[in-house]
Amino acid sequence: MKATDDLSPMTGRLVLAATPLGDVGDASSRLVEALATADVIAAEDTRRLRSLAGALNVSPGGRVVSFYEDVETARLPKLIESLHAGQTVLLVTDAGMPSVSDPGFRLVAACVEEDIPVTCLPGPSAVTTALALSGLPCDRFCFEGFAPRKPGERAKWLRELAVEPRTVVFFESPHRVASTLSDAAEVLGGERRAAVCRELTKTYEEIKRGTLAELAEWAADGVRGEITVVLSGAPPRDVSVADLVGEVSERVAAGERLKSAAAEVAEATGVSKKELYDAVLASRK
Incomplete structure (x- = not known):
């Protein structure tokens, strides 16, 4: 050859x-x-x-x-x-x-x-093309594949993204993008910015940018084509261990193990994992 x-x-x-x-x-x-x-x-x-x-x-x-x-x-x-x-x-x-x-x-x-x-x-690559077109920070990002299909798994996944500081890119089915954006607005806050990239490089390419609340409203009427979503990272948080006890407790109530929930929240916010774990245990007494 x-x-x-x-x-x-x-x-x-x-x-x-x-x-x-x-x-x-x-x-x-x-x-x-x-x-x-x-x-x-x-x-x-x-x-x-x-x-x-x-x-x-x-x-x-x-x-x-x-x-x-x-x-x-x-x-x-x-x-x-x-x-x-x-x-x-x-x-x-x-x-x-x-x-x-x-x-x-x-x-x-x-x-x-x-x-x-x-x-x-x-x-x-749909990932890097959507990222470049999104108008969101591109210096640090993560790719999440397809959003979970089941509502419960999707809610858990979104809660994890609530403290992700990097820009997030993921794929979604046109049949589920409206519900995913609506769930994201509820879990992450309607003011968090995102972009929905539809039919990239094709005749009817469309890039919709805005807040999650705006995009959820836009998608409610139905969206067609191949979809890539770009979500802005979580803003920096100045929090203490006490501020995070409620967040960890909510994740545990939703089905997560205390140890893993405390570890993920601690890593995302920079607080001590052991101190946060101990604080949640103390709050139960």
């Missing part, structure tokens, strides 16, 4: 390739070359892969296999076997970077365990 530079696809190597979020023009020339030359292409959706290849005017040169969540574990042995045989395996998902809330992590971990080279063809 012809290599254009040190990071180009090579034999006996797993190549993770980012694919366009919507606009096919975002595909890199290296992705086009990899599609044409890889021995095996593991695709989250083979139909979407062939549609992308057609739009790029390239014919997949190797064997194409499906690699979505339900078959990921079952496909690993054959893919590892191909890699050990000196073949290049190209991993692509429907959009964005493999492994980021998409199939890929298990295969990468298996390659690391087997000492098989892994490289990446960087490109589109």
Whole structure:
């Protein structure tokens, strides 16, 4: 196989390739070359892969296999076997970077365990695109994957974010984004700022910025498309151990273990974990 530079696809190597979020023009020339030359292409959706290849005017040169969540574990042995045989395996998902809330992590971990080279063809990512467009601080952020589906788990997750100082990025289904934003406004406060990024890079791309209360009201009428939410970090807090006893007690009442709740609140606020734990116990007497 012809290599254009040190990071180009090579034999006996797993190549993770980012694919366009919507606009096919975002595909890199290296992705086009990899599609044409890889021995095996593991695709989250083979139909979407062939549609992308057609739009790029390239014919997949190797064997194409499906690699979505339900078959990921079952496909690993054959893919590892191909890699050990000196073949290049190209991993692509429907959009964005493999492994980021998409199939890929298990295969990468298996390659690391087997000492098989892994490289990446960087490109589109909904996480960093939404973050850059949000208008919120980008110097420190965390990615939370998809918001929990069940209301109780989502409420617990939001309570944890209540003290997260970094900007938070997460994905959400268009069918649940209204309820998630409403819950977030209730738990985190309606004045906390956020951005909802819809259909990134596509024809009907839309970025809605505002407070959680404003965004929850906007989403109540229904939202369509692929959704990425960016949430501002919690403002700095000047609190004492006594100020936090009630917060920990509320989390325990909601089902968390006292030890873990005290530890998380203490870490987020900078107070002593032991002092906070002891203060909660003392408040019960």
